[in-house]
Amino acid sequence: QSVLTQPPSASGTPGQRVTISCSGSSSNIGNNYVYWYQQLPGTAPKLLIYRNNQRPSGVPDRFSGSKSGTSASLAISGLRSEDEADYYCAAWDDSLRGVVFGGGTKLTVL
Amino acid sequence: QVQLVQSGAEVKKPGASVKVSCKASGYTFTNYAMHWVRQAPGQRLEWLGWINADNGDTRYSQNFQDRVTITRDTFASTAYMELTSLRSEDTAVYYCARDRGDITSAGTAWFDTWGQGTLVTVSS
Numbered sequence: 001q002s003v004l005t006q007p008p009s010a011s012g013t014p015g016q017r018v019t020i021s022c023s024g025s026s027s028n029i030g031n032n033y034v035y036w037y038q039q040l041p042g043t044a045p046k047l048l049i050y051r052n053n054q055r056p057s058g059v060p061d062r063f064s065g066s067k068s069g070t071s072a073s074l075a076i077s078g079l080r081s082e083d084e085a086d087y088y089c090a091a092w093d094d095s096l097r098g099v100v101f102g103g104g105t106k107l108t109v110l
Numbered sequence: 111q112v113q114l115v116q117s118g119a120e121v122k123k124p125g126a127s128v129k130v131s132c133k134a135s136g137y138t139f140t141n142y143a144m145h146w147v148r149q150a151p152g153q154r155l156e157w158l159g160w161i162n163a164d165n166g167d168t169r170y171s172q173n174f175q176d177r178v179t180i181t182r183d184t185f186a187s188t189a190y191m192e193l194t195s196l197r198s199e200d201t202a203v204y205y206c207a208r209d210r211g212d213i214t215s216a217g218t219a220w221f222d223t224w225g226q227g228t229l230v231t232v233s234s
Contacts, residue, residue, distance in 0.1 A: 002154060032219075033219075033220070034219075035218075035219045037155075037221070044205055044224040045207075045224055047221060047222050050210070050220050050222075051220070088155055090219035091219050092217050092218055092219055096171075097217075098157055098159070098169065099145065099147075099157040101147075101219075102154070104154045
């Protein structure tokens with residue numbers, strides 16, 4: 001069972017806006033930055049959002065992150081077929097003194 | 111460009127050990143920490159631990175504390191992850207990932223560069 005809770009699946013049609021949630025606690029999301037990763041089938045994860053809402057260079061501005069209290073969200077607007085992937089949230093956990101990941105959300109573009 | 115290249119796939123018998131390497135290039139190896147993350151088939155990402163590439167300090171997940179050892183060779187710009195007492199549940203792809211955060215801080219989940227992954231299969 002994951003320390004960070006994500007919905008197992010999400011879906012949308014091309015052009016739509018989709019949001020993926022990530023719920024944690026005061027020892028992780030509540031007190032540390034949240035990071036989001038995109039994993040395409042058969043490939044290594046790729047950094048999508050860092051420090052709650054910052055995009056690395058090369059990541060389209062269709063992707064945005066936010067955080068409030070002990071929860072965070074990843075929003076994808078203008079959904080495209082190539083966005084079909086698994087998405088993971090992650091954060092440092094002060095109690096466990098390590099990195100914790102969400103269980104992952106499989107995004108399907110219908 | 112920044113790159114992490116891992117060693118090749120391994121097949122091990124239960125009870126054996128495996129050591130995976132991760133060679134860094136394109137940046138100063140000792141300026142960043144390195145983490146190890148694994149992913150069993152169809153499962154979520156799971157953190158194993160990390161190493162401060164500058165001073166060699168390590169921190170491990172409580173789930174693997176007694177079985178995992180992370181080391182580094184600064185001259186070779188290479189990090190290593192050794193997992194002992196292997197069991198079938200350890201079959202997974204193992205990744206190294208560079209921590210983009212401040213190496214002097216407690217830790218982050220800021221992995222800006224990942225290795226290509228190393229498949230470790232544990233089977234009798």
